[in-house]
Amino acid sequence: MRFKLLSVPACAATLALACIGQAHAAGPFAPAAGKPGSTAISKDSASFVQWATGWENYLPGTNVDAQWKTPEKALGKAQGTSTDIVVLGDAGRITLTFGGSIYNGAGADFAVFENSFSDTFLELAFVEVSSNGVDFFRFPSYSFTPAPVGGFGNIDPTNIDGLAGKYRQGFGTPFDLDALAGTAGLDVDNVRFVRIVDIIGRGQEFDSYPASAGGPHAIYDPYPTTGSGGFDLEAVGVIHFAPVPEPQTWALMGVGLLALGAMQRRRRRAA
Ligand SMILES: [Ca+2]
Numbered sequence: 001m002r003f004k005l006l007s008v009p010a011c012a013a014t015l016a017l018a019c020i021g022q023a024h025a026a027g028p029f030a031p032a033a034g035k036p037g038s039t040a041i042s043k044d045s046a047s048f049v050q051w052a053t054g055w056e057n058y059l060p061g062t063n064v065d066a067q068w069k070t071p072e073k074a075l076g077k078a079q080g081t082s083t084d085i086v087v088l089g090d091a092g093r094i095t096l097t098f099g100g101s102i103y104n105g106a107g108a109d110f111a112v113f114e115n116s117f118s119d120t121f122l123e124l125a126f127v128e129v130s131s132n133g134v135d136f137f138r139f140p141s142y143s144f145t146p147a148p149v150g151g152f153g154n155i156d157p158t159n160i161d162g163l164a165g166k167y168r169q170g171f172g173t174p175f176d177l178d179a180l181a182g183t184a185g186l187d188v189d190n191v192r193f194v195r196i197v198d199i200i201g202r203g204q205e206f207d208s209y210p211a212s213a214g215g216p217h218a219i220y221d222p223y224p225t226t227g228s229g230g231f232d233l234e235a236v237g238v239i240h241f242a243p244v245p246e247p248q249t250w251a252l253m254g255v256g257l258l259a260l261g262a263m264q265r266r267r268r269r270a271a
């Protein structure tokens, strides 16, 4: 389950049962894939009806070797492997498109797949969405990891919410557009762009934890990493999808209609 913002500071009280139930968990959020209460969604889930079909504005950050800079690897179904990825690098980013719109149905609307080989070596990224391709809006996120973790460090997924990279390869981190409902400039029933923004993770990016409760928190993830530094994007799967014809499809249809009209005019003249 996904904890609401107001529930977070109340972990000791209203969530006491949940906390006791996860005696070894450090944080209040959903645990690793396969554990009770996890929000991870398998790449093979029937809930996925579409995968990313296009990309734009791939802007890799530092610490990425050339072999990992193939943005097409983020398209199509998640493979659950370590190598079917485009690497964002430190502070890198990419925008994905879907041949239609993601809409805000019940529960999670899409999920982001990373290639982590374990439940705790987690490289994180912000997730942003846009209806018009210009104005992007970031999902609220929470990071309770208390201190920097080093290049081969581990973080506990129960300390992470609202960030891509929470789960190991083969399992998507879900995002529910409901979290952004009412945002001026965003139509949550017509999201056509998803942008993934790497978090460097040495403490200069911050979560959405409210100042009134002592936030925001610095976000930590394994740093430094090299070669395939930063977020490794494998796929984005869509759960609530409305296909719309791409501009080139409309153009083809227009050409077809014109040709049809010309044929009919020729037939009428011949008759
Ligand atoms: Ca939703």
Ligand SMILES: [Ca+2]
Pocket (backbone or CB within 6 Å): 123, 124, 198, 199, 200, 201, 221, 222, 223, 230, 231
């Ligand atoms: Ca990072």
